[in-house]
Amino acid sequence: MINVFIICNCNILLKLLCQHLSSFDDISVIETLSHDEIEQADFLKRTVLAQKPDLILFASGSHWPDLKKKLLRVRKRFPNTPIIFLSSRAEPESMEFNIIKWGARGFLNSTAPLGTLIKAARACYAGEIWASRKFAGRIMDDLGEEKLFVIARKSGQEIPGKLTRQELKVIMLIALGFRNAEIGKKLFISENTVKTHINRIFKKINVKNRLQATLWATKHLASQKA
Helix, strand or coil, X not given: CEEEEEEECCHHHXXXXXXXXXXXXXXXXXXXXXXXXXXXXXXXXXXXXXXXXXXXXXXXXXXXXXXXXXXXXXXXXXXXXXXXXXXXCCCCHHHHHHHHHXXXXXXXXXXXXXXXXXXXXXXXXXXXXXXXXXXXXXXXXXXXXXXXXXHHHHHCCCCHHHCCHHHHHHHHHHHCCCCHHHHHHHHCCCHHHHHHHHHHHHHHHCCCCHHHHHHXXXXXXXXXXX
16 A cells, blocks of 8 residues: 655645545555645644655645745655655756756656556655656766766776766666666666666665665766766
8 A cells, every 4th residue: 555645735636636546446645735734834743644654746736936945844854755746837847857856756747647647656656766758868868878987987087986887777777767677678687686786886875775876876977977
C-alpha cells in the first residue's frame, strides 16, 4: 500500500485527486494540506501523522509565491519521502529542472493523462525519477561520459568521485530513471553487477539514494564540460 500525503492550494483539485488516487487498491490518501495550512507557522507540528507517508503529491492549482521555500520546508519535514510536483500551468523547461533540483523526485503537468499520475506515483515510490524526455536529454547533454574523460585527460583534472567509465555510464542511466534490470540490458551486464556498481558509486560520492546521485551528477559532472 502506498500511503499518499497531498498538498494542494485548490480545493476542487484536492478533492478530485483524493477521489482518483483512492480508487486504486494499492494507494491510500492519509492526509491533505491546503495552501493556507502550509503557510501557518505550526503546520509542521499539526502534521503528526498516524502513518508515515510513502509519497507526497505537491499540487499547484495556481501560482504559488515562494514556491521554492514551501517545497524545501516540506522536504525538511519529510526528508526521506519522495515528492511529485503537479503543476496546472504551462511551466518553462527550467521549472522542471529546478523543482527536481529542490528535492522533488517527479514532475508532472496536469495536462498529462490520469493514468500517467498513477504510473508516476508507483515509479517514484519504487525509487525512480519521473521526468520528461527534455529533462532526460538535458541530463545526458550535461553528462557526456566520453567528453568527461577527454576533457579530464587534456586538463589533467580527475573525474569527480574518481568514477570509472562503467560507473559513469551507470550513474547517467540512474539519472535518466532507468531501473537496475534496464541498466543491465543497456550495458550488457547482470543486474547483480549493476547493484555492485551502484553500491560503489554511492560510497564514492557519499549519497544514499538515486535522487541524490542524480543531483550529484548534475552538479559535479556537468561542471567538467568544456
